[in-house]
Amino acid sequence: EMQLVESGGGLVQAGGSLRLSCAASGFTFDDSTIGWFRQAPGKEREGVSCISTSDRSTEYADSVKGRFTISSDNAKNTVYLQMNSLKPEDTAVYYCAAGSLTTAQAMGVTLNPYKYDTWGQGTQVTVSS
Secondary structure, three states: OOEEEEEOOEEEEOOOOEEEEEEEEOOOHHHOEEEEEEEOOOOOOEEEEEEEOOOOOEEEOOOOOOOEEEEEEOOOOEEEEEEOOOOHHHOEEEEEEEOOOOOHHHHOOOOOHHHOOEEOOOEEEEEEO
């Protein structure tokens, strides 16, 4: 069974940092594209960042460039999202997603949520002003 489990969310003051983790199982982790998405109340789901676990290429949304860093530990089947200089507008439920049915080369790095077939349950990030 393909599964993604997020952790690391919480409440933090503006300017603070959090690190989200996404633990994966049930598919070929080291040849896949893993993405982070977020959804705030009343807003559409937004792509935040993604990584190819094969060649470690990455993609970031303009809103988080320079503040967030995505990384992959293939030995642990885990992708991380380090979030620094957090802003109140970063408040959302953060979801991890995987393109588990295709190779990383075939999928590439994309923030199109419709390309991803496996999703985690989400973790809440709240940034207070």
